[in-house]
Amino acid sequence: MSHKSKNNNFKKHNPNLATFLSIILAGLGQIYNQRFLKGSIFIVIELAVLITLLDSINFGLWGLRTLGTIPGEDHSIQLLVFGVLALILAVILAALYAFNIIDARSQAIKIKNGWKPHGIKESISNFYNYAFPYLMTVPGLLLMIFVVIFPLIFSVLLAFTNYSLYNSPPRNLVDWVGFENFTELITVPIWQDTFISVLAWTIVWTVTATTFQIAVGLFLALIVNDPRIRFKKLIRTIFILPWAVPAFVTILIFSAMFNDDFGAINRDIIIPLFGGSGIPWLSDPLYARAAIIVIQTWLGFPFIFALFTGVLQSISKDWYEAADVDGGSRLQKFRFITFPHILFATAPLLIMQYAQNFNNFNIIYLFNEGGPPVRNQNAGGTDILISWVYKLTFETNNYAMAAVISLIMGLIISGFAFYQFRQTKSFKEEGEL
Template identity: 75%
Template sequence: MTTPEKKPKKNFQKHNPAIATILSILFAGLGQLYNRRYIKGAIFIVIEGAFLFAFLEAINYGLWGLRTLGTIPGVDHSIRLLVLGVLSLIVTVIAITLYVFNVLDARKQAQKIKRGWVPLSFKQVIKEVYDYSFPYIITFPGLFLMIFVVIFPLLFSLLLAFTNYDLYHSPPRNLVDWVGLDNFKNLFTVPIWQETFFSVFVWTIVWTVVATTLQIALGFFLAVLVNDERLKFKKLIRTILILPWAVPAFVTILVFAAMFNDDFGAINRDIIIPLFGGDGVAWLSDPLYSRVAIIMVQTWLGFPFIFALFTGILQSISKDWYEAADIDGASRIQKFKNITFPHVMFATAPLLIMQYAQNFNNFNVIYLFNEGGPAVRGQNAGGTDILISWVYKLTFDTNNYSMAAVISIIMGLIVSGFAFYQFRRTRSFKEEGDI
């Protein structure tokens, strides 16, 4: 319920929005006091006072560190200054946003008062805040946490990509410098970086598409097969097929790594050598066979979830549709093509997109199986390394933090762009009235 407006009085008509705006520009909260919004004015005054007296010096130091990354080796710690600079930048943006809101709020309130609006009493203010601002108040802690848990690391990684932070420029002994776009240029022009990046990038795409498609196809095939009304012991079969999902993934990966071992693995010793002779297949020492093995491992790890997902969707399809199709003389292939497949894809499209995005950054299976190996001549990444595992090695093995940040940015753009495009093409993010 809106508060009824009273008829304009002479003192209201003399109320000047320009004065309220100027006072708010001079010091946050003064315009609200001029508008007789004493509580809101006091809050803005306290916020600006705290910013000026408690944070201004620290923010000034942080912004200086962000510009220079230090000037004295052994004294200034460049990365610490970068962290303080990013925090100062975030706090400054928040302060500017509140300051602009304070000016606009004072001007808007002054214009309403000039038209005859009477400021609300304290009790009415509390009721209005509860009615209209309660959702924003509740979500504010989450927003505040997101700023420092999500936005801060992203900004730090983004800025790190424009520095020369590596093993040879490591503080506090050495200073880190801004190098602009040199890291991006080197990634595409320096031979070792260029060859490694394109090799790892292509394998990452192949790995993502093939491994994810295989696990989806296998899960879908088994779900359709088990859902067939002619099959008996469905509960037992479903339980057996979901069992791989119950075993922790890292345990399964380590077991498969031992089974695929070139020297003592069960696959070579008990299957390949007895049947075909020779020394077996170089599963862990040949890049091609390593990639084949790791795709098979991921297919085994991923299909139970897809199977369980599709099983639930298949059971929700009305039998009346199939009965109507039988009456029309539709074959099994036609029923699958026009009823089963579209219904399942429509219901699971967002989750399937997430499967592709997840495998694009699937670090666990790559690293635990053979640590991204084997080594490849002329490259600083292994034969099965994908972008995320290569970033890990650059960070923790060679301490090339700036180049790792560059590759992380490229990864983020690829995943976010692909996910955004695919979600926009589905009905997942559309409002009910727009479908």
């Protein structure tokens, strides 16, 4: 065949026909483009889906839409689970189908412009060279879908149902209620009072406890890093010891020490010095909150201390010598040299400390199980949002409202983290510091 006739064949190649064939059956467009291996793979996938998965996907989407129609026989939560899985699978298949159409059309345009399709052997070689790394990420992507995305979608959808102890399958069907749960959270007095109180305390707890542990860790790191301090290794070892002890052990010990009746703090310190019956650490919300802030400061400062110590040792002494030449004071050197370098190196980790304490379930529950009780509220005096969600889920079985609060928590954390990460200098070029 002459070169001229080949060019005519290329020009006659129709991208619209390739697109149309790919819409009719995935892979036909690739076959038309003479990409036989890729087209065969798409055809096999579509036929396999149509034969084996189509009915299951339809059933799952029906269950997701209705949550069942026959009480006692249809299990709404199981249908919701199957529906979410069917929805995820449908999205993945739709993405593959769209990719099939786009791929067929783009390659048809390239062929029309003179590109010659590769043979099977060369296609396999190109696939190995270019697509192999992406193929290796597929197991991790699938794991993320079923470990992260699936529970997240399920929790979000659960917030728009009336799933609770008094409306549980299979005896009763769960219904979609729209934004009714969100409305109740801000209009029904007991939910409104509890939510505002717990949210306010969660914010105060997060900011206060985290800031204290960062401040104590920074203060101790600055002192130990001073060249006039001797026995630095011993001092650092002592300060890091609280970090070496498991946190739940430390919390339980502190819970016993703060006990109103037999705790060492009341019995051996408060009562001998001030008399009376001691401080109600566990039965008064104000004192209980103060106690867990102190405990979290104790638990959190060793990590911050170790982190800041490493950063301080990495700062070049030339900076401080230049500041001495310019007559800079200790405060000025800290403000313009030490502190900016610390923030530049540790800002993401410090943001994570705030996010972690926002959801710090362990200390709240192990210290006093979120108590003491508060009148006209269904959460305890030290409950934060995450411990309140735990109680709603496992103690009162109010799953829908727990999902609503979890969704609000996720939005708060995501918004805070996104804003802070965008603002921090740790994600900018070093020359911009």
